Amino acid sequence: MQAKRKLSVLGIFLAIGIVLFLFVGVEWTYFDYAMKNRIPKILAMLLSAFCIGSATVVFQTITNNHILTPSVLGLDALYVLVQTFIVFILGATSPLIVNKQYNFVIALGVMIVASVGLYKVLFERGKGDVMFLLLVGMIFGTLFGSLSSFMQRVIDPNEYLALQNNLFASFNNIHTPILAMATILMLLLIPFVWDDLKLLDVMTLGREQAINLGVDYDRVVKKLIVVVTILISISTALIGPITFLGLLVVNVARQLFKTYKHTYLIIASVLLGGITLLYGQLIVEQVLGFTTTLSVVVNLIGGLYFIYLLLKESKQI
Template sequence: MAYKKKMVWLAAAALVLIAIFMTIKAGGNWDYILPRRSLKVLAIILTGTAIAYSTLVFQTITNNRILTPSIMGLDSLYMLIQTFVIYVFGSKSLTMVDNNLNFLLCVGLMVLFSAVLYKILFKRDQQNIYYLLLIGIIFGTLFQSMATFMQVLVDPNEFQVIQDKSFASFNNINNNLIGIAGILMVLVFAYFWRFNKYLNVLSLGRDQAINLGVDYDYVVKRLLVAVAILISISTALVGPITFLGLLVVNVTYEFMRTYNHKYLILGSIFISVIALVGGQLIVERVFTFSTTLSVIINFVGGVYFIYLLLKENKSW
């Protein structure tokens, strides 16, 4: 019962923040303000849900609370795609001007990269999950180096466009992108939701899960595909937010005090929405758009990451 009360409090806090965000300084211009702010809220809910769920599943699979799916190099691949298109075709090319095409290109290439990586590394039986993470780090570093190399060669005006792509933003999001992202996420959850029942067992570790009758490799491969798709969608929709998943999932663990993923999934989604809506309010009302939401999230998440490392080191 205590968990249900906590869920109610989180849901109420999220709804209150959303109501404040929708109505603050509206000045009676509801016909103009409500549609624009509604798009931001929808984008925040989609992004928060995708990042929270994928990070929680990823940490459960790896049995490590300081890892996030960004370790697979998908954020770096996103920046490489944006940089490559601008470097070769320019910022006025159809791929950059057409947000729908750019979104589908980024999602498609990131999912394709993940699928090829999983196919190669899981081709042999008994492949260690940490080997996959190591390869992801290597590819992430490679993609980042290639993107940086092309960035120093482009025109300064083109470089500014690349810089804008490197920070997550919920401003001026295309209506069609939100619709496409929403449909894709619904399809992903509809197919992969049936694997959630294994998460509690997977959190015990590979050997224990196998002993309890779980087809470990089959389940983990499908869950990793879901993680890759969701991270690709959220990154292509608003841009990379590196530390959001690390922050909200660990706060969820501390707040919920349970390992039941039924509560952890919903709790992390609510906390993610709270963090994003609250952060967007700070960006708009305190900093008056002089900074971006990803800067605030990454700063807070980075400090919390250092705290987690010191905490784990102290426990050793």
């Protein structure tokens, strides 16, 4: 009951955040325009919170490490590379950059195909070794980042400025068709992986114990890795990369809910993700006056929290 009460409190905070985001600073003369602008933002935040929160919980269980996030797979760096490559080859006025629907489909398609194809090969060569997958993912992430930096230095400065709009997480230009496509794709994933999510509680015991209890461990891990990469790809293609959001909300959820049950952890992480994005964007818009972006604030707080976790882990060793 205590866990359910905590979830109820988080749900109330989230609901209050939605109401505040909808109505704070709204001039009633432009009420209809404000709602058309703010409702897609809220839906995008909730969708991103679901993708990042749930994917990070699953990923940490698979890797048996609470300070790792799916960003170590190199998806954020791949997204930046895709955007930079389009501008480098076609220019900032290309329809693949200007048209948000085209840009979303291209970025999402490249990330899903590259990550699923790459990690399928790596799993076969690494014989299902998750640590081998993480190592190669980090190497590719560094490679993608280096290629992006090289192209960004070569392109025209004006095109680089235009490119910057796509490299930072933003909720300012959420298009309804993109949001609809992302939502449909996410909903299609849920029944595909629903039965396997029930096995996560057992998988926290470790590979050998899970196998002894009848879990087809390697098959489940491969399937969940694919789902994690797709969820992170959806979120990144929709709003841009927010590296430390998953680390922040999932570890706070683990502190609040001292439980092994992933039902509570996933729901709590999603709620905390929504709360963080909603209140963070509200502060960026109403207090800071758009002088910075939400991703900068989240990554600053998340980075500091990551350092805290590292120091905490080092003391326990």
